[in-house]
Amino acid sequence: MTGGPAAYAFEWSAVWQGLPYLLQGAGLTVLISGVAMVLAAALGLALAVSSAASSTPTSSCSATRHC
Numbered sequence: 001m002t003g004g005p006a007a008y009a010f011e012w013s014a015v016w017q018g019l020p021y022l023l024q025g026a027g028l029t030v031l032i033s034g035v036a037m038v039l040a041a042a043l044g045l046a047l048a049v050s051s052a053a054s055s056t057p058t059s060s061c062s063a064t065r066h067c
Contacts, residue, residue, distance in 0.1 A: 015022075
């Protein structure tokens with residue numbers, strides 16, 4: 001095997017040409033992550049409220065919670 005790690009010349013021009021696409025992809029990734037976090041928090045809150053509401057004793061249950 002000839003050459004070595006220094007035998008390859010990295011083409012930075014390709015990075016600079018693709019930089020707008022890379023930044024656009026990074027922005028889209030942040031947007032999707034933000035939307036997913038908001039939806040997850042809303043769903044988690046709804047499930048927590050639903051779970052807490054269904055576990056509260058009603059007037060038909062006794063104090064020992066034998067319903």
